[in-house]
Amino acid sequence: MPDPGDEFWDQFDTHEMIMEATVWVLAEEGYQGLTLRKVAERAGKNRGLVHYYFDSKDDLLRSLLDHVLEGTKRLMGIDDEDAPSEKLWTVLEFQAYGPGGVAEHGRHYHIAIHQLQALAVHDPKLRKRFTRNHTYLVDLTAEIIAEGIEDGTFRSIDPEKAAVFLLAAIDGARNQDLSLDTDSARDTTLETIAWFESELLGVSDRPN
Known part of the structure; x- marks a missing residue:
């Protein structure tokens, strides 16, 4: 499990980092436990930065599926x-x-x-x-x-x-x-x- 500040996060730009943090929080705490604050904390960023990219939790989750598709194309190999x-x-x-x-x-x-x-x-x-x-x-x-x-x-x-x-x-x-x-x-x-x-x-x- 990557913690805030781990080298794991260095490979991503800000948007990708938020998406990856969303994956980890969603997997560990489920939909009910997912908040923009927890995503920001996992990525080691402030909550305002997450709100800059996403208006709501629903907006975040829909963007996650867009990220998954792009990741599939890139990572399948x-x-x-x-x-x-x-x-x-x-x-x-x-x-x-x-x-x-x-x-x-x-x-x-x-x-x-x-x-x-x-x-x-x-x-x-x-x-x-x-x-x-x-x-x-x-x-x-x-x-x-x-x-x-x-x-x-x-x-x-x-x-x-x-x-x-x-x-x-x-x-x-x-x-x-x-x-x-x-x-x-x-x-x-x-x-x-x-x-x-x-x-x-x-x-x-x-x-x-």
Whole structure:
């Protein structure tokens, strides 16, 4: 857990620092415990600076989902030179564990998002952002599968349906690990996807 003044915060500009502090406070204290004051304290900034960027807690949370999308694009780490199967597993493992993999930051990242998903049911603005972020991931995954079909890596299959299925399986497993007294649903799901991969997509080995 990064404390105010830790070197962890030095890698961010002010806006990103506020977003990262929001992730940690939201993950640790939930929506009810999240305040602009606590976000400012975690980032080691004064409350007035947070208010300069954000008018309210709701404004902060909606901006967080914008930040998550940009972070996904930046941190996922897909290499254009990788084979389609490697690209696919990069997406799936990022969705399962978040930035930093199984480390503490990845877990806090997904706990924070899990908190917001419940709110999105009754908040159209949050739901619109979640839908946009999900669509980005489905489109990206479908493009990777289509690339693999074209070069013969994957068998012929509907890329979008396969993408929706794979992401739904990962999302469900991740949410189970976060909300129940389990910690193996993601590992089990990824292992099962690897086992079924030859049937689903026509390849048999999960990239190392």
